[in-house]
Amino acid sequence: MAVPLDPTSSGFLFAENRNQPMHVGGLQLFDPPGNAGPDYVRDMFTRSLGADEVAPLFLKRPHRSLSTGGQWVWTEDDQFDIEYHVRHSALPQPGRIRELLALCSRLHGTRLALERPLWETHVIEGLEDGRIAVYTKMHHALVDGVSSMRLLQSVLSTDPAQRDMPPPWGRRPERTRASMRGSDDPAPALLDLPASALGSALGLATEAAGLPAALVRTLSRGLRNEASALSLYAPRTILNKPITGSRRFAAQDWEIERMRAVGAATGATLNDVVLAMCSGAMRAYLVELGALPDAPLVAMVPVGLKAREAHTASASGGNAVGAVMVNLATDLEDPGDRLDSIHRSMRSGKEALGTMTPAQILAMSALGMAPAVLAPMLRLHGITRPPFNLIISNVPGPRTPHYFNGARLDGMYPLSIPIHGMALNITCTSYDGHMGFGLTGCRRTVPHLQRLLTHLDDELAALEKATGIA
Amino acid sequence: MAVPLDPTSSGFLFAENRNQPMHVGGLQLFDPPGNAGPDYVRDMFTRSLGADEVAPLFLKRPHRSLSTGGQWVWTEDDQFDIEYHVRHSALPQPGRIRELLALCSRLHGTRLALERPLWETHVIEGLEDGRIAVYTKMHHALVDGVSSMRLLQSVLSTDPAQRDMPPPWGRRPERTRASMRGSDDPAPALLDLPASALGSALGLATEAAGLPAALVRTLSRGLRNEASALSLYAPRTILNKPITGSRRFAAQDWEIERMRAVGAATGATLNDVVLAMCSGAMRAYLVELGALPDAPLVAMVPVGLKAREAHTASASGGNAVGAVMVNLATDLEDPGDRLDSIHRSMRSGKEALGTMTPAQILAMSALGMAPAVLAPMLRLHGITRPPFNLIISNVPGPRTPHYFNGARLDGMYPLSIPIHGMALNITCTSYDGHMGFGLTGCRRTVPHLQRLLTHLDDELAALEKATGIA
Numbered sequence: 001m002a003v004p005l006d007p008t009s010s011g012f013l014f015a016e017n018r019n020q021p022m023h024v025g026g027l028q029l030f031d032p033p034g035n036a037g038p039d040y041v042r043d044m045f046t047r048s049l050g051a052d053e054v055a056p057l058f059l060k061r062p063h064r065s066l067s068t069g070g071q072w073v074w075t076e077d078d079q080f081d082i083e084y085h086v087r088h089s090a091l092p093q094p095g096r097i098r099e100l101l102a103l104c105s106r107l108h109g110t111r112l113a114l115e116r117p118l119w120e121t122h123v124i125e126g127l128e129d130g131r132i133a134v135y136t137k138m139h140h141a142l143v144d145g146v147s148s149m150r151l152l153q154s155v156l157s158t159d160p161a162q163r164d165m166p167p168p169w170g171r172r173p174e175r176t177r178a179s180m181r182g183s184d185d186p187a188p189a190l191l192d193l194p195a196s197a198l199g200s201a202l203g204l205a206t207e208a209a210g211l212p213a214a215l216v217r218t219l220s221r222g223l224r225n226e227a228s229a230l231s232l233y234a235p236r237t238i239l240n241k242p243i244t245g246s247r248r249f250a251a252q253d254w255e256i257e258r259m260r261a262v263g264a265a266t267g268a269t270l271n272d273v274v275l276a277m278c279s280g281a282m283r284a285y286l287v288e289l290g291a292l293p294d295a296p297l298v299a300m301v302p303v304g305l306k307a308r309e310a311h312t313a314s315a316s317g318g319n320a321v322g323a324v325m326v327n328l329a330t331d332l333e334d335p336g337d338r339l340d341s342i343h344r345s346m347r348s349g350k351e352a353l354g355t356m357t358p359a360q361i362l363a364m365s366a367l368g369m370a371p372a373v374l375a376p377m378l379r380l381h382g383i384t385r386p387p388f389n390l391i392i393s394n395v396p397g398p399r400t401p402h403y404f405n406g407a408r409l410d411g412m413y414p415l416s417i418p419i420h421g422m423a424l425n426i427t428c429t430s431y432d433g434h435m436g437f438g439l440t441g442c443r444r445t446v447p448h449l450q451r452l453l454t455h456l457d458d459e460l461a462a463l464e465k466a467t468g469i470a
Numbered sequence: 471m472a473v474p475l476d477p478t479s480s481g482f483l484f485a486e487n488r489n490q491p492m493h494v495g496g497l498q499l500f501d502p503p504g505n506a507g508p509d510y511v512r513d514m515f516t517r518s519l520g521a522d523e524v525a526p527l528f529l530k531r532p533h534r535s536l537s538t539g540g541q542w543v544w545t546e547d548d549q550f551d552i553e554y555h556v557r558h559s560a561l562p563q564p565g566r567i568r569e570l571l572a573l574c575s576r577l578h579g580t581r582l583a584l585e586r587p588l589w590e591t592h593v594i595e596g597l598e599d600g601r602i603a604v605y606t607k608m609h610h611a612l613v614d615g616v617s618s619m620r621l622l623q624s625v626l627s628t629d630p631a632q633r634d635m636p637p638p639w640g641r642r643p644e645r646t647r648a649s650m651r652g653s654d655d656p657a658p659a660l661l662d663l664p665a666s667a668l669g670s671a672l673g674l675a676t677e678a679a680g681l682p683a684a685l686v687r688t689l690s691r692g693l694r695n696e697a698s699a700l701s702l703y704a705p706r707t708i709l710n711k712p713i714t715g716s717r718r719f720a721a722q723d724w725e726i727e728r729m730r731a732v733g734a735a736t737g738a739t740l741n742d743v744v745l746a747m748c749s750g751a752m753r754a755y756l757v758e759l760g761a762l763p764d765a766p767l768v769a770m771v772p773v774g775l776k777a778r779e780a781h782t783a784s785a786s787g788g789n790a791v792g793a794v795m796v797n798l799a800t801d802l803e804d805p806g807d808r809l810d811s812i813h814r815s816m817r818s819g820k821e822a823l824g825t826m827t828p829a830q831i832l833a834m835s836a837l838g839m840a841p842a843v844l845a846p847m848l849r850l851h852g853i854t855r856p857p858f859n860l861i862i863s864n865v866p867g868p869r870t871p872h873y874f875n876g877a878r879l880d881g882m883y884p885l886s887i888p889i890h891g892m893a894l895n896i897t898c899t900s901y902d903g904h905m906g907f908g909l910t911g912c913r914r915t916v917p918h919l920q921r922l923l924t925h926l927d928d929e930l931a932a933l934e935k936a937t938g939i940a
Contacts, residue, residue: 018583090561091560113714125562125563126562
């Protein structure tokens, strides 16, 4: 029952090495229900091991041998062992967020064993505030970052009274599926989709992977034309260096209301404010290290496009995605000026995207979906400068409280993939009035990563001040 | 300052792969001093990060490139980061030994990052009885199993009042070194030794590694002569299969007094009783799985030889080591008969060892020191049967209580290296009246490894009954 991997997924397996593990992660925080006893976490853990049936996505493992002609194929793990994949951990005293982030950093820096299905879930107890943390790690060959966050959401319920809910890897009974479609979550029940569609919730990875030529054509054009959506004049920074395999993860959330108020006062979007916070934080961080380049940093920002507008067909009916190169204006001193500049850069980038051909948009998508294959491809064409300095993604999540067997989801933070030349990744996701920032960096290349949290916080305050709100 | 690795150490790096990580481990349990406060473990952890100076052994990392001609060399890690190597963990509730063994199994199943110095120490809190666990992992290219256990012991003190003791990776001040020599620990201060000597506390690995020809001659002789110290008629068992990279670790200790009493009643040595316990446990385990072979299992048992008797010179002044192939008599039903048979097999093996030439003994040593290189070498010579079924080592430790900054060492358990064709390793170490058994197996090849603990316990009771003690 061997099924060949699609080219994108294979690419992620081939691109992986010790320094560059190709898995995405999600950290979720849950508030246990009011009547939770001392054995709540252990019971939750034990029950999660006992799922009646495991969904195919969580059973398949990659395999490659002479008989497959050296190609990667998916094969069902005939010795599947749930206890290997689902693990129970605890934080050392005093169990602050600091200890949790240290543990997640460590877990995210270890490679998944390719001989087994490509996922792990860690149920983590010992937070001083009594919350339960769940860190889930999935290989990018199995699922991309957006899909993995949606997958984790898709098993939750809006009903705090609902019980007997299976874990993400459990196969959902028909009844639950129907009720899930009624929720405000825009994602379809991802477990229903075939693996190839699941490979990209955005529906384009597979097609885009076949378009390296279009990609390079688009990039070349970008190199010659600054006004294009692809501005490739990113400065060299400390982030654009080779990386090692160890990771540092930092995460925090901010009230969306505060961020929206900044946007409303200036005509900027929520996403612009996210970018402005990142810009100010990066500037402060690089200044502290004496490493701020004269030229502004360029961020690659994946943006969703309605499939119809983009004139692309998507097999899974998902959204098309494009990538906008945004001038982060880190050369400007004033927070308000930076926000302005980002807003304009983002808007002109989106407009440029609207005038691109479907092939170009597909090629752009490959930028976002397969950053690891980008660097060698650029080198092949004599392009040695970083095409951008970092990737900043913003993945919308559910707006209302969600529950897992009565435990309230309290926060959700994505962990992404630093790659050679792109040592830091910032991914945000919104949930129930908060914007969760997840910063994943190479521990060695990006020193003192956690300082960025303070800088993000300072920057939001500075933006409030600059826009006359606070 | 690149120093070439000796051939044995290089061999361990080359032999390593995902399924066969080449590190040894040690689990130590400590009782905190009576006045320990709630921050005791965190303080201990934080202090251990602050060692003034780090010993060279813990700073060097392997490196291989075109400029080294593809050879492995040691180079000092110029970005050494103690926080990567020393980690603070906790057990989930209820913090039983079961949770501790699960954590150690997981930690032992992850490869060390070759880009960094080849060691990790995990300070683990959360045991329900208030004890502190310390799991240390070192690559076999750096230090063998015996040396690593001795290294961990060598930093301890017999004085419960002593404080300001540096961790194993801290460089010892002159004064402390002198006082350590006064202890009853037979090992010299290992940190004083040059790395090449440290590579083997037994002092022979380097020399033996140059003797593949002698090794094969000795093995070939063994194949033709059952009466030799090398009996190679080991049956095929489930243990002698390819392994995966995941590990299961089980550990427990028993009172040496009970074991000695069994020996005294039958004229057997303490080591014979260790082997008899393992024999009975393996028999019960394999019977349960319906996998007991008709022919008795053969264990490879490393034995110490006085260097003078073995007519070998040892650079570091350590002991020479040989290996005896012991018939474990798993075909016999009666525990007393098994002990008898093991006692005779062990004695005749030792006698045979006494009549071997130095070259033969050196070659035998390579068996114990470099099991990973053995299998390919045997296949090269058309020998496809397992030369033995498992390795059982017994490493003597200190006899009196030892302390680390006032915390009393309460137990010590070695974690060893399963290899392809040798999926289970049993290593014992004695300390303060107890014999600690550490069982390390491939999680997939050796199912229900923890059952062996019950069987070991049952077997000691059965031996006591068989010898009329209980």
